[in-house]
Amino acid sequence: MITNIETCPQAAAARAKTGAARFYGQTEGRMKMESKVLFLNDQQVRSLLTQRDVLDIVEETFTALGNGMLRHPRKDPMFVDEEGRYNCLLAMPAQLKHKQVAGMKWISMFSHQKPGLPSSFGNFVILNHTDTGAPFALVEATSITLMRTGGGHAVIGAKHLAKKGACKLAVIGCGDEGRRAIGGFLEEFALKELHLCDLSEAAMDRCIAEHSGRIEKIVKCASPREAVKGTDMVLTVTTSRKPLITADMLEPGMTVLGLNAFNDLDGSLADGRFRWILGNKHSDGSQIVDNPRFASAHLSMDNVSGDLGEILTGKIPGRTSEDEVIVFTHMGMGSLDLACALVAYERAMEKGIGQTLIFNG
Numbered sequence: 001m002i003t004n005i006e007t008c009p010q011a012a013a014a015r016a017k018t019g020a021a022r023f024y025g026q027t028e029g030r031m032k033m034e035s036k037v038l039f040l041n042d043q044q045v046r047s048l049l050t051q052r053d054v055l056d057i058v059e060e061t062f063t064a065l066g067n068g069m070l071r072h073p074r075k076d077p078m079f080v081d082e083e084g085r086y087n088c089l090l091a092m093p094a095q096l097k098h099k100q101v102a103g104m105k106w107i108s109m110f111s112h113q114k115p116g117l118p119s120s121f122g123n124f125v126i127l128n129h130t131d132t133g134a135p136f137a138l139v140e141a142t143s144i145t146l147m148r149t150g151g152g153h154a155v156i157g158a159k160h161l162a163k164k165g166a167c168k169l170a171v172i173g174c175g176d177e178g179r180r181a182i183g184g185f186l187e188e189f190a191l192k193e194l195h196l197c198d199l200s201e202a203a204m205d206r207c208i209a210e211h212s213g214r215i216e217k218i219v220k221c222a223s224p225r226e227a228v229k230g231t232d233m234v235l236t237v238t239t240s241r242k243p244l245i246t247a248d249m250l251e252p253g254m255t256v257l258g259l260n261a262f263n264d265l266d267g268s269l270a271d272g273r274f275r276w277i278l279g280n281k282h283s284d285g286s287q288i289v290d291n292p293r294f295a296s297a298h299l300s301m302d303n304v305s306g307d308l309g310e311i312l313t314g315k316i317p318g319r320t321s322e323d324e325v326i327v328f329t330h331m332g333m334g335s336l337d338l339a340c341a342l343v344a345y346e347r348a349m350e351k352g353i354g355q356t357l358i359f360n361g
Protein backbone atom coordinates (compact mmCIF):
# COMPACT_ATOMS: atom_id res chain seq x y z
CA MET A 1 0.00 0.00 0.00
CA ILE A 2 1.27 3.46 -0.86
CA THR A 3 0.82 6.00 1.94
CA ASN A 4 0.88 9.74 1.37
CA ILE A 5 4.38 10.99 2.24
CA GLU A 6 3.04 13.98 4.24
CA THR A 7 1.30 11.67 6.69
CA CYS A 8 4.60 10.11 7.75
CA PRO A 9 6.58 12.37 10.14
CA GLN A 10 9.87 10.48 9.65
CA ALA A 11 9.60 10.82 5.90
CA ALA A 12 8.77 14.53 6.08
CA ALA A 13 11.80 15.14 8.28
CA ALA A 14 14.03 13.20 5.92
CA ARG A 15 12.67 15.02 2.85
CA ALA A 16 13.29 18.40 4.48
CA LYS A 17 16.98 17.56 4.26
CA THR A 18 17.89 18.07 0.60
CA GLY A 19 15.32 15.46 -0.43
CA ALA A 20 17.62 12.68 0.71
CA ALA A 21 14.92 10.16 1.58
CA ARG A 22 11.28 9.69 0.62
CA PHE A 23 8.68 7.37 2.11
CA TYR A 24 7.12 5.39 -0.72
CA GLY A 25 5.20 2.50 0.68
CA GLN A 26 4.89 -0.41 3.03
CA THR A 27 5.87 -4.07 2.78
CA GLU A 28 4.55 -6.48 5.40
CA GLY A 29 3.70 -3.52 7.65
CA ARG A 30 7.22 -2.05 7.42
CA MET A 31 7.71 1.46 5.95
CA LYS A 32 9.72 1.48 2.73
CA MET A 33 12.07 4.39 2.17
CA GLU A 34 13.55 5.63 -1.04
CA SER A 35 16.93 7.25 -0.33
CA LYS A 36 18.43 9.51 -2.96
CA VAL A 37 22.17 9.37 -2.68
CA LEU A 38 24.40 11.63 -4.74
CA PHE A 39 27.43 9.79 -6.12
CA LEU A 40 30.57 11.82 -6.90
CA ASN A 41 33.52 10.23 -8.65
CA ASP A 42 37.18 11.16 -8.20
CA GLN A 43 37.30 13.57 -11.13
CA GLN A 44 34.21 15.40 -9.89
CA VAL A 45 35.63 15.67 -6.36
CA ARG A 46 38.84 17.14 -7.76
CA SER A 47 36.84 19.70 -9.73
CA LEU A 48 34.92 20.71 -6.59
CA LEU A 49 37.72 20.97 -4.00
CA THR A 50 41.10 22.69 -4.16
CA GLN A 51 44.02 22.02 -1.84
CA ARG A 52 43.37 25.47 -0.31
CA ASP A 53 39.74 24.51 0.41
CA VAL A 54 40.89 21.30 2.06
CA LEU A 55 43.39 23.11 4.30
CA ASP A 56 40.59 25.40 5.52
CA ILE A 57 38.27 22.42 6.08
CA VAL A 58 41.00 20.53 7.99
CA GLU A 59 41.70 23.51 10.24
CA GLU A 60 37.99 24.00 10.91
CA THR A 61 37.64 20.30 11.73
CA PHE A 62 40.51 20.33 14.26
CA THR A 63 38.86 23.38 15.85
CA ALA A 64 35.62 21.38 16.04
CA LEU A 65 37.63 18.59 17.69
CA GLY A 66 38.87 21.03 20.34
CA ASN A 67 35.27 22.21 20.87
CA GLY A 68 33.99 18.67 21.46
CA MET A 69 31.98 18.56 18.23
CA LEU A 70 33.45 15.33 16.81
CA ARG A 71 32.93 11.70 17.65
CA HIS A 72 35.17 8.90 16.45
CA PRO A 73 34.28 5.33 17.34
CA ARG A 74 37.38 3.16 17.62
CA LYS A 75 38.79 2.08 14.24
CA ASP A 76 40.44 -1.29 13.86
CA PRO A 77 42.30 -2.18 10.69
CA MET A 78 41.23 -5.48 9.16
CA PHE A 79 44.42 -7.08 7.85
CA VAL A 80 43.76 -9.29 4.86
CA ASP A 81 47.24 -10.55 3.89
CA GLU A 82 48.62 -13.97 4.87
CA GLU A 83 50.92 -12.51 7.52
CA GLY A 84 48.09 -10.29 8.76
CA ARG A 85 50.40 -7.29 9.07
CA TYR A 86 50.74 -5.33 5.88
CA ASN A 87 47.57 -5.00 3.85
CA CYS A 88 44.40 -3.79 5.48
CA LEU A 89 40.94 -2.38 4.92
CA LEU A 90 39.84 0.18 7.44
CA ALA A 91 36.44 1.61 8.39
CA MET A 92 36.75 5.15 9.71
CA PRO A 93 33.40 6.21 11.19
CA ALA A 94 32.81 9.71 12.53
CA GLN A 95 30.13 12.15 13.57
CA LEU A 96 30.28 15.89 12.88
CA LYS A 97 27.84 17.12 15.53
CA HIS A 98 28.12 20.74 14.37
CA LYS A 99 27.01 19.72 10.86
CA GLN A 100 24.35 17.13 11.87
CA VAL A 101 26.17 14.61 9.74
CA ALA A 102 27.71 11.21 10.43
CA GLY A 103 29.26 8.63 8.17
CA MET A 104 32.30 6.59 7.38
CA LYS A 105 35.32 6.38 5.13
CA TRP A 106 36.17 2.89 3.87
CA ILE A 107 39.79 2.75 2.77
CA SER A 108 42.41 0.21 1.66
CA MET A 109 46.01 0.55 2.82
CA PHE A 110 48.28 -2.04 1.20
CA SER A 111 51.93 -1.50 2.14
CA HIS A 112 52.78 -4.81 0.35
CA GLN A 113 50.79 -3.98 -2.77
CA LYS A 114 51.03 -5.86 -6.09
CA PRO A 115 53.66 -4.28 -8.39
CA GLY A 116 52.36 -1.34 -10.36
CA LEU A 117 49.33 -0.71 -8.16
CA PRO A 118 48.96 2.23 -5.73
CA SER A 119 49.03 1.32 -2.03
CA SER A 120 45.57 2.85 -1.63
CA PHE A 121 42.77 3.39 -4.16
CA GLY A 122 39.03 2.95 -4.72
CA ASN A 123 38.19 4.50 -1.35
CA PHE A 124 34.91 6.23 -0.55
CA VAL A 125 32.98 8.18 2.07
CA ILE A 126 29.31 7.63 2.82
CA LEU A 127 27.45 10.52 4.49
CA ASN A 128 24.25 10.20 6.55
CA HIS A 129 21.96 12.76 8.20
CA THR A 130 21.99 12.33 11.98
CA ASP A 131 18.30 13.19 12.45
CA THR A 132 17.03 10.25 10.39
CA GLY A 133 20.08 8.19 9.56
CA ALA A 134 19.29 8.63 5.86
CA PRO A 135 22.32 8.32 3.57
CA PHE A 136 22.66 11.21 1.13
CA ALA A 137 26.11 11.09 -0.47
CA LEU A 138 28.62 8.53 -1.67
CA VAL A 139 31.85 10.30 -2.45
CA GLU A 140 35.03 8.83 -3.92
CA ALA A 141 37.71 9.53 -1.32
CA THR A 142 41.10 8.69 -2.80
CA SER A 143 41.79 12.33 -3.72
CA ILE A 144 40.20 13.50 -0.50
CA THR A 145 42.59 11.24 1.44
CA LEU A 146 45.58 12.62 -0.44
CA MET A 147 44.48 16.22 -0.02
CA ARG A 148 43.56 15.97 3.67
CA THR A 149 46.61 13.95 4.82
CA GLY A 150 50.08 15.06 3.70
CA GLY A 151 48.78 18.24 2.12
CA GLY A 152 46.16 18.66 4.85
CA HIS A 153 46.67 17.74 8.51
CA ALA A 154 50.46 17.64 8.21
CA VAL A 155 50.40 21.21 6.85
CA ILE A 156 47.94 22.47 9.47
CA GLY A 157 50.09 20.77 12.14
CA ALA A 158 53.16 22.54 10.73
CA LYS A 159 51.31 25.86 10.50
CA HIS A 160 50.75 25.82 14.26
CA LEU A 161 53.92 24.06 15.37
CA ALA A 162 56.78 25.01 13.03
CA LYS A 163 59.12 27.83 13.93
CA LYS A 164 58.57 31.30 12.51
CA GLY A 165 59.94 31.67 8.99
CA ALA A 166 60.23 27.88 8.44
CA CYS A 167 61.17 27.43 4.78
CA LYS A 168 63.18 24.19 4.53
CA LEU A 169 61.23 20.96 4.25
CA ALA A 170 62.44 17.35 4.19
CA VAL A 171 60.05 14.79 2.72
CA ILE A 172 60.92 11.18 3.61
CA GLY A 173 58.69 9.07 1.38
CA CYS A 174 57.86 10.62 -1.97
CA GLY A 175 54.91 8.45 -2.96
CA ASP A 176 51.38 9.72 -3.57
CA GLU A 177 51.04 11.29 -0.10
CA GLY A 178 54.52 12.83 -0.03
CA ARG A 179 54.19 14.34 -3.51
CA ARG A 180 50.78 15.77 -2.73
CA ALA A 181 51.97 17.07 0.63
CA ILE A 182 54.48 19.37 -1.02
CA GLY A 183 51.64 21.20 -2.81
CA GLY A 184 49.90 21.68 0.54
CA PHE A 185 53.06 23.03 2.19
CA LEU A 186 53.43 25.50 -0.67
CA GLU A 187 49.97 26.90 0.20
CA GLU A 188 51.12 27.84 3.73
CA PHE A 189 54.90 28.21 3.57
CA ALA A 190 57.28 30.12 1.29
CA LEU A 191 59.45 27.04 0.78
CA LYS A 192 63.01 27.79 -0.31
CA GLU A 193 64.55 24.36 0.06
CA LEU A 194 63.14 20.86 -0.34
CA HIS A 195 65.07 17.69 0.58
CA LEU A 196 63.67 14.47 -0.85
CA CYS A 197 64.39 10.91 0.24
CA ASP A 198 62.84 7.73 -1.12
CA LEU A 199 63.99 4.22 -1.99
CA SER A 200 62.60 4.93 -5.43
CA GLU A 201 64.49 7.36 -7.64
CA ALA A 202 61.41 7.60 -9.87
CA ALA A 203 59.25 8.71 -6.93
CA MET A 204 61.68 11.57 -6.16
CA ASP A 205 61.80 12.51 -9.85
CA ARG A 206 57.99 12.71 -9.96
CA CYS A 207 58.10 15.17 -7.02
CA ILE A 208 60.68 17.26 -8.83
CA ALA A 209 58.69 17.24 -12.06
CA GLU A 210 55.57 18.38 -10.21
CA HIS A 211 57.12 21.08 -8.04
CA SER A 212 60.27 22.40 -9.71
CA GLY A 213 59.89 26.06 -10.59
CA ARG A 214 58.02 26.72 -7.34
CA ILE A 215 60.95 26.00 -4.98
CA GLU A 216 64.46 27.49 -5.37
CA LYS A 217 66.41 24.39 -4.38
CA ILE A 218 65.31 20.75 -4.53
CA VAL A 219 67.83 18.10 -3.45
CA LYS A 220 67.63 14.31 -3.78
CA CYS A 221 69.20 12.76 -0.68
CA ALA A 222 70.78 9.34 -0.28
CA SER A 223 69.54 8.75 3.29
CA PRO A 224 66.97 10.06 5.75
CA ARG A 225 69.84 11.48 7.85
CA GLU A 226 71.12 13.51 4.92
CA ALA A 227 67.59 14.70 4.10
CA VAL A 228 66.79 15.84 7.64
CA LYS A 229 70.03 17.81 8.15
CA GLY A 230 69.55 21.59 8.15
CA THR A 231 65.78 21.59 7.62
CA ASP A 232 62.98 23.20 9.67
CA MET A 233 60.22 20.66 9.00
CA VAL A 234 60.53 16.90 8.46
CA LEU A 235 57.60 15.02 6.95
CA THR A 236 57.73 11.21 7.21
CA VAL A 237 55.24 9.49 4.97
CA THR A 238 56.75 6.18 3.88
CA THR A 239 55.38 2.65 3.90
CA SER A 240 58.48 1.55 5.85
CA ARG A 241 58.05 -0.63 8.91
CA LYS A 242 61.56 0.23 10.11
CA PRO A 243 62.40 3.47 11.94
CA LEU A 244 64.14 5.90 9.62
CA ILE A 245 64.34 8.99 11.87
CA THR A 246 66.15 8.77 15.21
CA ALA A 247 66.45 11.36 18.00
CA ASP A 248 70.09 12.14 17.24
CA MET A 249 69.12 13.46 13.78
CA LEU A 250 66.93 16.25 15.17
CA GLU A 251 68.19 19.82 15.46
CA PRO A 252 66.91 22.70 17.64
CA GLY A 253 63.72 24.26 16.30
CA MET A 254 62.77 21.32 14.06
CA THR A 255 59.21 20.07 13.67
CA VAL A 256 58.72 16.42 12.73
CA LEU A 257 55.38 15.49 11.16
CA GLY A 258 54.91 11.74 11.24
CA LEU A 259 52.04 10.41 9.15
CA ASN A 260 53.06 6.78 9.51
CA ALA A 261 53.67 7.18 13.27
CA PHE A 262 56.27 4.89 14.80
CA ASN A 263 56.38 2.62 11.80
CA ASP A 264 59.05 4.91 10.37
CA LEU A 265 59.87 7.11 13.39
CA ASP A 266 62.05 5.75 16.17
CA GLY A 267 60.44 5.50 19.62
CA SER A 268 63.18 7.77 20.99
CA LEU A 269 61.32 10.71 19.43
CA ALA A 270 58.57 10.19 21.99
CA ASP A 271 60.60 9.38 25.10
CA GLY A 272 60.01 12.76 26.72
CA ARG A 273 63.00 14.74 25.52
CA PHE A 274 61.00 16.49 22.77
CA ARG A 275 57.49 17.98 22.84
CA TRP A 276 55.11 15.35 21.44
CA ILE A 277 51.74 16.44 20.03
CA LEU A 278 49.05 14.12 18.67
CA GLY A 279 46.40 15.09 16.13
CA ASN A 280 43.66 13.71 18.37
CA LYS A 281 44.44 12.36 21.86
CA HIS A 282 41.48 9.98 21.76
CA SER A 283 41.92 8.33 18.36
CA ASP A 284 45.73 8.56 18.19
CA GLY A 285 45.85 7.38 21.80
CA SER A 286 44.48 4.04 20.69
CA GLN A 287 45.95 3.95 17.18
CA ILE A 288 49.46 5.08 18.12
CA VAL A 289 50.19 5.18 21.86
CA ASP A 290 48.41 1.96 22.85
CA ASN A 291 48.99 0.17 19.55
CA PRO A 292 50.63 -3.23 20.24
CA ARG A 293 52.52 -2.81 16.95
CA PHE A 294 54.59 -0.07 18.62
CA ALA A 295 55.14 -1.95 21.90
CA SER A 296 58.93 -1.91 21.48
CA ALA A 297 58.84 1.92 21.32
CA HIS A 298 57.47 2.03 24.93
CA LEU A 299 55.11 4.90 24.11
CA SER A 300 53.23 6.53 26.97
CA MET A 301 50.45 9.12 27.16
CA ASP A 302 52.51 10.68 29.99
CA ASN A 303 54.85 12.00 27.29
CA VAL A 304 52.05 13.49 25.17
CA SER A 305 51.80 17.25 25.55
CA GLY A 306 48.33 17.55 23.98
CA ASP A 307 46.60 17.51 20.62
CA LEU A 308 46.04 19.82 17.69
CA GLY A 309 42.39 20.40 18.67
CA GLU A 310 43.58 21.73 22.03
CA ILE A 311 46.10 24.01 20.34
CA LEU A 312 43.56 25.41 17.86
CA THR A 313 41.10 26.19 20.65
CA GLY A 314 43.76 27.82 22.84
CA LYS A 315 43.67 25.16 25.58
CA ILE A 316 47.39 24.54 25.27
CA PRO A 317 50.04 26.64 23.52
CA GLY A 318 51.51 25.82 20.14
CA ARG A 319 55.27 26.25 19.79
CA THR A 320 56.68 27.87 22.93
CA SER A 321 60.21 28.77 21.76
CA GLU A 322 62.29 28.97 18.58
CA ASP A 323 64.52 26.11 19.77
CA GLU A 324 61.79 23.72 20.86
CA VAL A 325 61.81 20.41 18.95
CA ILE A 326 58.26 19.25 18.27
CA VAL A 327 57.12 15.82 17.11
CA PHE A 328 53.59 15.70 15.68
CA THR A 329 52.02 12.31 14.93
CA HIS A 330 48.53 11.77 13.61
CA MET A 331 46.90 8.77 11.97
CA GLY A 332 43.98 10.66 10.46
CA MET A 333 40.35 11.04 11.49
CA GLY A 334 37.30 9.98 9.54
CA SER A 335 35.88 13.43 10.38
CA LEU A 336 38.44 15.07 8.08
CA ASP A 337 37.27 12.93 5.16
CA LEU A 338 33.60 13.45 5.99
CA ALA A 339 34.02 17.22 6.27
CA CYS A 340 35.72 17.35 2.84
CA ALA A 341 33.10 15.06 1.28
CA LEU A 342 30.34 17.24 2.73
CA VAL A 343 31.70 20.41 1.12
CA ALA A 344 32.10 18.55 -2.19
CA TYR A 345 28.49 17.34 -1.88
CA GLU A 346 27.12 20.83 -1.10
CA ARG A 347 28.96 22.34 -4.05
CA ALA A 348 27.87 19.50 -6.34
CA MET A 349 24.23 20.06 -5.34
CA GLU A 350 24.58 23.77 -6.16
CA LYS A 351 26.19 23.07 -9.53
CA GLY A 352 24.10 20.05 -10.51
CA ILE A 353 27.12 17.73 -10.64
CA GLY A 354 27.04 14.00 -9.83
CA GLN A 355 24.86 11.00 -10.34
CA THR A 356 21.80 10.26 -8.22
CA LEU A 357 21.52 6.70 -6.94
CA ILE A 358 18.21 5.47 -5.59
CA PHE A 359 18.31 3.06 -2.65
CA ASN A 360 15.02 1.33 -1.79
CA GLY A 361 14.71 -0.42 1.50
Ligand SMILES: NC(=O)c1ccc[n+]([C@@H]2O[C@H](COP(=O)([O-])OP(=O)(O)OC[C@H]3O[C@@H](n4cnc5c(N)ncnc54)[C@H](O)[C@@H]3O)[C@@H](O)[C@H]2O)c1
Pocket residue numbers: 109111118119120145149172173174175176177178197198199200203237238239240244258259260330331332333
Ligand atom coordinates in the same frame (compact mmCIF):
# COMPACT_ATOMS: atom_id res chain seq x y z
N1 LIG B 1 48.22 9.52 8.88
C1 LIG B 1 47.29 9.44 7.97
O1 LIG B 1 46.22 10.02 8.07
C2 LIG B 1 47.55 8.66 6.71
C3 LIG B 1 46.60 8.68 5.68
C4 LIG B 1 46.90 8.01 4.49
C5 LIG B 1 48.10 7.32 4.36
N2 LIG B 1 48.97 7.30 5.41
C6 LIG B 1 50.24 6.56 5.32
O2 LIG B 1 51.13 7.29 4.51
C7 LIG B 1 52.10 6.39 3.98
C8 LIG B 1 52.37 6.71 2.52
O3 LIG B 1 51.20 6.53 1.77
P1 LIG B 1 51.25 6.71 0.18
O4 LIG B 1 49.85 6.57 -0.30
O5 LIG B 1 52.04 7.88 -0.20
O6 LIG B 1 52.06 5.39 -0.22
P2 LIG B 1 52.96 5.17 -1.51
O7 LIG B 1 53.12 3.72 -1.64
O8 LIG B 1 52.43 5.96 -2.67
O9 LIG B 1 54.37 5.85 -1.12
C9 LIG B 1 55.18 5.36 -0.10
C10 LIG B 1 56.61 5.72 -0.46
O10 LIG B 1 57.46 5.34 0.65
C11 LIG B 1 58.69 4.93 0.07
N3 LIG B 1 59.44 4.14 1.05
C12 LIG B 1 59.16 2.92 1.58
N4 LIG B 1 60.13 2.55 2.42
C13 LIG B 1 61.06 3.54 2.43
C14 LIG B 1 62.29 3.73 3.08
N5 LIG B 1 62.80 2.81 3.91
N6 LIG B 1 62.98 4.87 2.86
C15 LIG B 1 62.50 5.83 2.00
N7 LIG B 1 61.31 5.69 1.34
C16 LIG B 1 60.61 4.56 1.55
C17 LIG B 1 58.26 4.11 -1.14
O11 LIG B 1 59.32 3.94 -2.05
C18 LIG B 1 57.13 4.97 -1.68
O12 LIG B 1 57.57 5.89 -2.66
C19 LIG B 1 51.54 4.98 4.21
O13 LIG B 1 52.25 4.37 5.27
C20 LIG B 1 50.11 5.23 4.62
O14 LIG B 1 49.61 4.23 5.49
C21 LIG B 1 48.73 7.97 6.56
